[in-house]
């Protein structure tokens with residue numbers, strides 16, 4: 001079976017980890033900010049602290065049925081930064097520096113095959129869009145990447161929807177923006193739960209972007225975006 005079944009009319013893509021990647025890496029950026037505020041941390045230590053803090057926030061989201069907002073996202077990142085960088089001289093300044101950093105296109109790189117893949121899919125008449133658990137900072141980031149212009153008419157951001165992925169309410173908004181039935185929409189993303197399970201639970205077709213081959217038991221899986229064209 002081709003990766004994009006013939007009945008599919010719209011394809012929506014996750015943002016971070018699928019089309020956009022922090023460059024330098026998030027642990028390197030956190031470590032650099034920590035150092036500016038008097039705390040020397042190895043990137044590996046940053047990563048461990050970050051993952052622990054991130055998971056606490058994810059558990060908090062489950063307790064509120066994945067409700068979100070711009071305020072909730074700022075709260076999320078404030079807690080993650082202050083927990084990850086415990087020991088710095090000015091936690092509030094670190095939070096502001098990091099929040100602002102990731103709103104800039106210069107903090108990101110785009111997937112090398114994104115422009116070619118999106119152009120090819122668009123030429124097949126497919127409706128294209130983006131569905132992200134990021135927040136309003138996605139807009140200034142996208143403005144810096146003409147490679148992703150094919151998606152910018154249909155960008156679904158959880159902080160605006162009010163529900164995070166993998167919540168069904170998020171994917172119902174994607175379906176409405178796509179102006180399709182759920183089973184006519186393909187969702188492509190790198191997160192097994194948030195993207196693949198969330199989309200299929202909402203009745204969509206899903207493909208997991210799995211560049212390291214971590215999830216070989218998943219039937220619909222690609223290792224790079226260009227496989228969508230085969």
Ligand SMILES: [Mg+2]
Nearest residue numbers: 014016017190
């Ligand atoms: Mg992702």
